[in-house]
Structure formats: C-alpha cells, structure tokens
Amino acid sequence: MNTFSIQSEQPSDGAPRFLQSQNVAQTMSSQEIANLVGSRHDDVKRSIDRLVTRGVISQPPMADGPKAGNGVVVQEYRVSKRDSYVIVAQLSPEFTARLVDRWQELEEMSAKPAFDISSLNDPKVLLALLTDNVRKVVALEADNTELSKENHVLEVKVEQDAPKVAFHDMVVVSHKTYNAAQAAKLIGTGRTRLLQFMRQKGWITRSNEPYQAKIEAGLLDVKLGTFEHPIQGTIPTCSTLITGKGLTKLEALWRERDANLLA
Numbered sequence: 001m002n003t004f005s006i007q008s009e010q011p012s013d014g015a016p017r018f019l020q021s022q023n024v025a026q027t028m029s030s031q032e033i034a035n036l037v038g039s040r041h042d043d044v045k046r047s048i049d050r051l052v053t054r055g056v057i058s059q060p061p062m063a064d065g066p067k068a069g070n071g072v073v074v075q076e077y078r079v080s081k082r083d084s085y086v087i088v089a090q091l092s093p094e095f096t097a098r099l100v101d102r103w104q105e106l107e108e109m110s111a112k113p114a115f116d117i118s119s120l121n122d123p124k125v126l127l128a129l130l131t132d133n134v135r136k137v138v139a140l141e142a143d144n145t146e147l148s149k150e151n152h153v154l155e156v157k158v159e160q161d162a163p164k165v166a167f168h169d170m171v172v173v174s175h176k177t178y179n180a181a182q183a184a185k186l187i188g189t190g191r192t193r194l195l196q197f198m199r200q201k202g203w204i205t206r207s208n209e210p211y212q213a214k215i216e217a218g219l220l221d222v223k224l225g226t227f228e229h230p231i232q233g234t235i236p237t238c239s240t241l242i243t244g245k246g247l248t249k250l251e252a253l254w255r256e257r258d259a260n261l262l263a
Contacts, residue, residue, distance in 0.1 A: 026106055028084050030077040031065055036099055037092040041074070047090055048077050057083040177221050177241040180208075187251050194250075201253060203246075210240045219246030 034044040051057045060083065065076035079087065081103060088099045120126060178186070184194040198204045203214050210220035221241040229235050242250065 026081060026103075027060075027078040028081070028102070028106075029063075029065060030060075030079060031074065032102075033079065033084060033087060033091075033099075036102060037088060037095045039091055041076075044087070044091065045077060048079070048087060051083075051086060051090060057086050177243055178247055179239065179241060183242045183247050183250065186247065187254050189254065197254065197257070198250070203250075204240055208240055209238050214246070218243055219249060 030044050030048060031041050034041040037044075048057070048060065052059050058080070060077040060079045062075050063078050065074040067073050084099060084103075085096070088095055180195055180198075181191045184191045187194065189197075195204065195208055199206065199208075202211065203220065204210050210222055214220040215222065219242070221243055223239040223241055225237045225239065226234050227237055
C-alpha cells in the first residue's frame with residue numbers, strides 16, 4: 001500500500017487549499033509482499049532480516065499492521081520500492097511481474113490529483129460543475145425515458161401475446177387430439193372452411209386425409225375404422241385428427257390469414 005500526506009495551504013485570499021503532497025513516500029508492507037508471492041509473512045520478514053544483515057537492502061522501518069484473528073497487532077516492515085524488488089527476487093523471482101503491476105497501481109493512485117476546495121470560490125468553476133451535473137442529469141433522464149418506452153413495448157407485447165399463450169397452454173399441454181369440427185370451434189370458424197384452409201396449406205388431400213409429412217411432423221394424426229354399408233358391407237374409414245401442436249400451428253396460420261385480409 002502507499003502512504004501520502006495531506007497539506008493545508010493558506011493563500012492570500014484566506015481560503016484553505018487541501019492538496020495531495022507531490023512528494024509521496026511510497027512503501028509496501030512486508031505482509032503485502034507475502035501476499036504477492038504466496039509466502040508466509042514470517043518467512044518474508046526473515047528474508048528481509050537476512051538481506052539487511054548482508055547489507056543488500058537498508059533497514060526498513062517497522063509499523064503496526066492489521067490485527068490478527070486473536071486480536072494481536074501484527075508488526076510489518078515498510079519496504080521501499082527498490083528494496084521490494086530485491087526481496088521478491090530473493091523469494092520468488094517468477095513473481096516480479098506481479099510486483100511491477102502492483103507498483104504501477106500504487107503510482108497511478110498517487111498520481112491522481114486531489115480536488116482543490118478553494119476552486120469553489122471561482123464562479124467559472126462552479127458554472128462548469130453545474131453544467132456538467134445538468135448534462136449528466138439530462139442524460140440520465142433520457143436513459144430513463146428510453147427504458148420506460150422499452151418497458152411499455154414489452155408490456156404491450158405481453159398483453160398482445162396473452163391470448164396466444166393461453167391458447168397454446170390449452171391445446172398443447174393437454175396432449176389431446178381434435179377432429180375437424182372441434183378444431184374449427186376452438187379456432188373460431190366452421191368445419192368446412194377449416195378443411196378447405198387445410199387443403200390450401202397442403203395439410204390434407206382432397207379427400208380430407210392427412211399427408212404423411214404432417215403426421216411425421218406431429219401436426220396431424222389419423223384414426224382408422226370401419227362402418228357397415230347396407231349394400232357394400234364393411235367399408236374402411238380414415239378420419240383426420242389434429243394434435244395440440246398442429247392446432248397451435250393452424251391457429252397461428254388462421255390469425256395470419258385474418259391479418260392479411262384486414263391489411
């Protein structure tokens with residue numbers, strides 16, 4: 001971590017200025033070095049002591065660190081930038097790049113200029129701040145307006161889709177099949193008209209029998225049976241049934257047809 005001081009200056013106009021000192025004393029704690037290289041803090045401190053004894057680095061000052069879990073205050077070394085590189089090179093050279101990144105973060109934080117409170121006495125500065133805030137408020141209101149429009153469009157779509165969803169749930173979830181008369185009633189038309197529409201769309205043949213492709217697609221089914229003719233005897237029959245999936249598709253096609261007629 002980096003340390004910095006706040007200086008108070010008293011200009012001729014009497015207004016105090018609070019500026020960040022340009023001579024920032026940057027240090028890094030031994031605990032932070034331990035975290036960077038993945039070592040125990042005690043091991044890092046011992047390495048620092050050995051390097052000091054050998055005269056490789058200068059004796060770093062000691063400071064109170066955060067309290068440990070048992071409430072004991074941990075003593076940390078405050079290491080200079082130059083010495084931190086020596087220590088990391090001794091402990092784990094592969095972590096040097098991580099140390100470089102960390103120092104860059106600290107220096108960027110130190111380089112950020114502090115706000116000069118006395119500048120609020122300047123009407124031009126106040127006007128600039130006010131203008132910037134107004135611009136941000138206008139932009140925020142524009143975003144909120146756009147969001148409200150999008151929400152309204154979604155609400156309208158949900159309302160418009162509600163009948164479609166209800167119809168889908170009614171016919172698909174039930175797993176029932178419907179004959180032409182039942183399907184026509186649900187769609188809102190007559191049996192003859194629906195069969196004619198299904199022939200136009202290529203669902204059934206002229207004799208109202210389902211095409212095999214529609215059966216394989218799960219849209220139609222077929223019910224085979226017989227009836228006794230008084231003269232011809234037993235005659236096979238074939239009745240077209242519409243599945244829930246097929247009825248949903250037909251209902252959508254029918255609505256599209258109605259929309260085209262109204263257009």
